[in-house]
Amino acid sequence: MNRRKEEIKERIAKRKKERAQQSHGAPLNEVKRSTYLDDDHVIYPPSYTNQNKDREFHPLFRPEMFMMKLLVAACLVLIVAIIHKNDQAPFQQARETVQQMMETEFQFAAVSKWYEEQFGSPIALLEPMTSDSQKENDPQFAVPASGKVLESFEDNGQGITVETTKKQVEAMNEGVVVEVSEKEATGLTVIIQHSDGTETWYGHLGEVDVALYDYVKMGESIGQVKLNESEQGTYYFAIKKGDQFIDPNQVISFE
Numbered sequence: 001m002n003r004r005k006e007e008i009k010e011r012i013a014k015r016k017k018e019r020a021q022q023s024h025g026a027p028l029n030e031v032k033r034s035t036y037l038d039d040d041h042v043i044y045p046p047s048y049t050n051q052n053k054d055r056e057f058h059p060l061f062r063p064e065m066f067m068m069k070l071l072v073a074a075c076l077v078l079i080v081a082i083i084h085k086n087d088q089a090p091f092q093q094a095r096e097t098v099q100q101m102m103e104t105e106f107q108f109a110a111v112s113k114w115y116e117e118q119f120g121s122p123i124a125l126l127e128p129m130t131s132d133s134q135k136e137n138d139p140q141f142a143v144p145a146s147g148k149v150l151e152s153f154e155d156n157g158q159g160i161t162v163e164t165t166k167k168q169v170e171a172m173n174e175g176v177v178v179e180v181s182e183k184e185a186t187g188l189t190v191i192i193q194h195s196d197g198t199e200t201w202y203g204h205l206g207e208v209d210v211a212l213y214d215y216v217k218m219g220e221s222i223g224q225v226k227l228n229e230s231e232q233g234t235y236y237f238a239i240k241k242g243d244q245f246i247d248p249n250q251v252i253s254f255e
Helices: 002-022 063-085 089-103 108-119 132-137
Strands: 148-151 159-164 168-170 175-183 187-193 198-203 205-208 221-225 233-241 244-246
Touching: 175 198, 187 205, 187 221, 221 233
Parallel strands: none
Antiparallel strands: 148 159, 159 233, 168 221, 175 187, 187 198, 198 233, 205 221, 233 244
């Protein structure tokens, strides 16, 4: 009987030693004593967790993936730099491709429209979608500001100049503001990009009511006209599809 107890004690000691090694050096006194039921049955202590285990990273942040993406980004920057610094013929086509991609304007309005159709309007980013019945009753386009066309599309091949008594200039269609700048030909100008790929230009403004990357609804004020003492003023308006300008009079009527 004593020999049997000695064998059991040896097995228990061996198990304690193995578990202590698996716990990366945790103190043995953390293991609770075994409880003996009889000579043939033993309840071994439950496994314990290592209190000194390293803290895990956030599940959304993986250091190895972050470093790999950082390395890939650095390699891409290096490759582009080599292409632009090398004047040899084999690099000419790659150089033109990269330049074209950099100069192509990102279609903010198209992406916003697709996101809205798929997932709904993001909170505090896009205006809520209108119902189908409301859309049917709404006009197709809004007139920026009604008035008399002083300079037609045939005169300059790009846009028109409208004389108006209206102070506010409104967006012809919903879209995203992609540029607010001072241009040599059109003065203070706002450019809105629409989901169908077109752009509308509003120039010769006295003030601007929108900022870059604002989402504007159709008919929303985007700027104000400089009015003279007779309460009249002019503004520039153009519609651009790709690289070509379209006659605005073929789209909407200003008078």
